[in-house]
């Protein structure tokens with residue numbers, strides 16, 4: 044269970060996240076949606092304890108984040124590409140991550156198998172494709188079988204098989220009682236797997252509702268897409284000029 048209460052974060056003059064509050068329940072998948080620059084990654088980094096909020100609190104299983112003795116073990120996050128040493132092999136990377144998190148290194152082989160990277164575990168991470176890096180990031184989040192898993196765009200770069208694999212992984216983890224918070228732009232997968240959908244724009248909460256309630260706000264052949272566009276209208280910072288209408 045994640046409880047986010049009034050968290051805010053500013054970078055210089057830029058307000059990245061402003062008084063954001065929501066819950067993510069155990070045994071379910073909560074998605075965090077929003078346009079580019081809405082504050083999703085910053086919110087997730089604050090929940091994972093990687094960025095300190097300027098205000099507000101995060102509680103995990105009813106305890107403040109700072110009180111969790113094994114923070115890395117209670118909440119795991121798929122670290123971004125820049126957190127990897129290209130001269131490490133996949134196995135070395137995960138072994139290093141396990142040591143950092145106080146997790147037995149014996150977990151590494153099992154996690155490599157779970158994400159389908161056993162055969163390439165001795166290859167240099169610097170030679171990995173985007174999809175392989177994505178699986179490695181997910182492996183990092185799975186180390187130590189954490190209660191709470193925070194994933195930032197985990198399907199970015201995955202092929203069709205990878206997306207189906209990820210779908211099974213996420214729904215399986217939720218069935219086993221884990222709390223999953225996932226940032227995504229992939230509305231097809233959100234539609235299939237979400238229990239709850241939180242939408243943010245320009246750092247503020249725009250909508251926080253069950254998947255069915257959110258979908259009911261839309262219409263037409265792709266109701267979630269239509270609901271999302273309605274909710275985020277006016278909160279999109281980076282929009283193209285658009286193609287000429289026919």
Ligand SMILES: Nc1ncnc2c1ncn2[C@@H]1O[C@H](COP(=O)(O)OP(=O)(O)OP(=O)(O)O)[C@@H](O)[C@H]1O
Nearest residue numbers: 054057058059077078079080081082083084085086
């Ligand atoms: N370390 C930082 N220093 C300065 N500004 C930052 C930093 N991290 C984020 N920002 C700014 O805060 C805002 C929110 O960024 P964030 O990465 O949280 O958005 P996002 O919703 O994850 O976007 P995307 O969908 O593009 O990944 C953006 O304007 C971004 O430029």
